[in-house]
Amino acid sequence: xxxxxxxxxxxxxxxxxxxxxxxxxxxxxxxxxxxxxxxxxxxxxxxxxxxxxxxxxxxxxxxxxxxxxxxxxxxxxxxxxxxxxxxxxxxxxxxxxxxxxxxxxxxxxxxxxxxxxxxxxxxxxxxxxxxxxxxxxxxxxxxxxxxxxxxxxxxxxxxxxxxxxxxxxxxxxxxxxxxxxxxxxxxxxxxxxxxxxxxxxxxxxxxxxxxxxxxxxxxxxxxxxxxxxxxxxxxxxxxxxxxxxxxxxxxxxxxxxxxxxxxxxxxxxxxxxxxxxxxxxxxxxxxxxxxxxxxxxxxxxxxxxxxxxxxxxxxxxxxxxxxxxxxxxxxxxxxxxxxxxxxxxxxxxx
Amino acid sequence: xxxxxxxxxxxxxxxxxxxxxxxxxxxxxxxxxxxxxxxxxxxxxxxxxxxxxxxxxxxxxxxxxxxxxxxxxxxxxxxxxxxxxxxxxxxxxxxxxxxxxxxxxxxxxxxxxxxxxxxxxxxxxxxxxxxxxxxxxxxxxxxxxxxxxxxxxxxxxxxxxxxxxxxxxxxxxxxxxxxxxxxxxxxxxxxxxxxxxxxxxxxxxxxxxxxxxxxxxxxxxxxxxxxxxxxxxxxxxxxxxxxxxxxxxxxxxxxxxxxxxxxxxxxxxxxxxxxxxxxxxxxxxxxxxxxxxxxxxxxxxxxxxxxxxxxxxxxxxxxxxxxxxxxxxxxxxxxxxxxxxxxxxxxxxx
Numbered sequence: 001x002x003x004x005x006x007x008x009x010x011x012x013x014x015x016x017x018x019x020x021x022x023x024x025x026x027x028x029x030x031x032x033x034x035x036x037x038x039x040x041x042x043x044x045x046x047x048x049x050x051x052x053x054x055x056x057x058x059x060x061x062x063x064x065x066x067x068x069x070x071x072x073x074x075x076x077x078x079x080x081x082x083x084x085x086x087x088x089x090x091x092x093x094x095x096x097x098x099x100x101x102x103x104x105x106x107x108x109x110x111x112x113x114x115x116x117x118x119x120x121x122x123x124x125x126x127x128x129x130x131x132x133x134x135x136x137x138x139x140x141x142x143x144x145x146x147x148x149x150x151x152x153x154x155x156x157x158x159x160x161x162x163x164x165x166x167x168x169x170x171x172x173x174x175x176x177x178x179x180x181x182x183x184x185x186x187x188x189x190x191x192x193x194x195x196x197x198x199x200x201x202x203x204x205x206x207x208x209x210x211x212x213x214x215x216x217x218x219x220x221x222x223x224x225x226x227x228x229x230x231x232x233x234x235x236x237x238x239x240x241x242x243x244x245x246x247x248x249x250x251x252x253x254x255x256x257x258x259x260x261x262x263x264x265x266x267x268x269x270x271x272x273x274x275x276x277x278x279x280x281x282x283x284x285x286x287x288x289x290x291x292x293x294x295x296x297x298x299x300x301x302x303x304x305x306x307x308x309x310x311x312x313x314x315x316x317x318x319x320x321x322x323x324x325x326x327x328x329x330x331x332x333x334x335x336x337x338x339x340x341x342x343x344x345x346x347x348x349x350x
Numbered sequence: 351x352x353x354x355x356x357x358x359x360x361x362x363x364x365x366x367x368x369x370x371x372x373x374x375x376x377x378x379x380x381x382x383x384x385x386x387x388x389x390x391x392x393x394x395x396x397x398x399x400x401x402x403x404x405x406x407x408x409x410x411x412x413x414x415x416x417x418x419x420x421x422x423x424x425x426x427x428x429x430x431x432x433x434x435x436x437x438x439x440x441x442x443x444x445x446x447x448x449x450x451x452x453x454x455x456x457x458x459x460x461x462x463x464x465x466x467x468x469x470x471x472x473x474x475x476x477x478x479x480x481x482x483x484x485x486x487x488x489x490x491x492x493x494x495x496x497x498x499x500x501x502x503x504x505x506x507x508x509x510x511x512x513x514x515x516x517x518x519x520x521x522x523x524x525x526x527x528x529x530x531x532x533x534x535x536x537x538x539x540x541x542x543x544x545x546x547x548x549x550x551x552x553x554x555x556x557x558x559x560x561x562x563x564x565x566x567x568x569x570x571x572x573x574x575x576x577x578x579x580x581x582x583x584x585x586x587x588x589x590x591x592x593x594x595x596x597x598x599x600x601x602x603x604x605x606x607x608x609x610x611x612x613x614x615x616x617x618x619x620x621x622x623x624x625x626x627x628x629x630x631x632x633x634x635x636x637x638x639x640x641x642x643x644x645x646x647x648x649x650x651x652x653x654x655x656x657x658x659x660x661x662x663x664x665x666x667x668x669x670x671x672x673x674x675x676x677x678x679x680x681x682x683x684x685x686x687x688x689x690x691x692x693x694x695x696x697x698x699x700x
Contacts, residue, residue, distance in 0.1 A: 283407070287429055
């Protein structure tokens with residue numbers, strides 16, 4: 001375990017593991033990118049980094065320019081980026097080769113090179129500590145194992161490690177939104193649809209396990225976080241209370257904005273269209289980034305976000321009007337009962 | 351003059367005249383939009399409003415839905431919009447008919463309907479007051495007259511009014527970025543390239559006249575603001591000092607981000623490319639909205655914004671690193687002398 005993480009208070013799961021520490025080397029496959037650019041006689045190369053890696057962008061661009069002909073333009077996306085659902089399609093159109101860093105492929109494409117970010121943190125010491133939070137194999141041998149793209153390279157080793165300690169490890173690839181066996185996304189926990197009541201999440205931060213606990217409310221989700229060096233149990237109660245609060249406030253709404261997100265992997269056109277077709281006081285609004293400022297301008301009473309569910313649930317309190325998921329809208333308008341509340345899973349690609 | 355504007359303190363030019371007061375009727379040409387949609391058998395209609403009109407969006411959409419077939423989808427753009435340079439091209443691609451409200455055309459297109467916002471405020475009482483700030487016709491008969499798209503319908507009447515008082519009124523259409531005789535944009539004051547040392551700006555707010563005073567530093571720019579009911583003289587000194595401050599801070603920069611703006615009317619690709627080709631420590635970054643958050647992530651020492659110059663000059667102090675116009679970059683890197691500072695005029699369309 002790294003010495004600096006010893007100072008992190010227990011339960012502080014602030015680091016997601018999706019950023020590079022300043023001094024860490026990063027094997028970002030320069031050769032593969034250069035070869036692809038040369039093979040395709042590309043003249044424009046677009047690079048897209050998620051927020052935690054953007055600071056490495058200029059360095060990567062400099063390395064590429066050193067190796068490529070002078071007439072090749074290297075462009076870095078300055079758009080926010082929160083996942084493989086969130087490709088900079090504008091830059092992609094302008095690029096002959098488009099390199100997306102830090103996320104696993106949501107869908108393969110001829111033009112896109114995906115370059116992963118693989119964690120170098122050893123997960124086994126914190127998994128050892130996490131055993132104390134899990135039911136023992138004698139009490140309950142069935143255990144679901146999930147992780148993020150940053151740790152998937154050790155997924156088989158994690159499974160073997162748990163099996164050696166007596167667990168029957170249940171895993172799944174989830175649906176076609178997911179690349180790897182046992183992988184979770186912020187919007188999709190289909191990999192935990194297995195026959196086990198306890199789940200071990202190995203990865204950084206609370207973002208993923210809290211979503212998992214919300215989607216699978218019958219399961220106990222133990223967090224083994226090798227990035228913050230913390231063991232915890234995911235608790236979705238605060239989330240669920242907050243969601244019921246938003247639903248209740250939205251029940252008074254006379255007018256609705258229905259947001260159709262234009263990000264390539266976040267569009268649910270049919271869902272948005274059905275709501276508007278069925279409610280004469282609902283208006284279709286299109287945007288990429290969904291922010292409090294952008295919604296406030298319209299002055300509507302409540303909003304339904306058919307885009308990223310984590311903006312709805314995690315950023316919800318920042319909006320001055322209630323913002324609901326499509327399922328929550330059904331509840332607020334009396335089409336579904338209160339106990340129909342569920343996590344707004346995103347399926348499919350684009 | 352409207353009674354409520356009497357309460358505005360002298361010199362307070364906060365209202366731009368580009369928003370509708372809540373109770374004001376707006377003749378937004380519903381018939382023309384409906385006819386165009388029907389003529390073209392359009393199935394998707396995109397509506398885009400600038401910030402000051404967004405609140406009217408749902409009402410316009412409701413009127414259109416009442417008049418159109420049920421199978422026509424009406425979509426409202428939720429993207430920020432600051433000018434005719436700033437069309438929502440994503441929504442435009444999805445729309446059979448695209449209606450852009452509140453700005454005059456920067457370039458005609460088959461798909462776009464432009465619906466203007468014309469002010470109903472009488473400009474002549476405040477022009478009468480502004481005469482006291484102007485040199486009399488006996489002292490200097492030559493007077494340049496400019497206004498914004500909101501007031502252009504009375505432009506000829508303003509000219510006649512000034513001529514009746516003894517002035518020789520000089521006007522121009524400017525270049526092809528501008529629609530109307532005497533019109534100014536935040537980024538283009540070519541309509542004031544006339545042989546007169548004094549300029550009368552009739553319109554709301556300080557945004558346009560301060561830009562004009564910066565571009566034409568040899569001219570005296572008198573503001574007759576019928577929206578805030580204020581007469582003032584535009585002063586670009588604070589702007590110019592702030593720009594020199596940014597240039598001085600940028601002189602220490604080792605690394606540069608060169609922003610290429612992807613908004614349809616704000617792209618200066620050649621300018622961006624030339625800077626990067628000539629400076630191995632400069633990196634091309636593409637984005638639509640240029641915000642402090644988006645730049646901070648890259649951790650570069652200074653930035654050159656080849657997009658909207660008003661973000662550079664007006665929002666400059668909000669960025670934690672210096673952001674320069676292309677011309678200011680030339681000064682900061684010693685390619686041009688200090689006194690080469692000038693307003694970063696935007697020419698052309700797209």
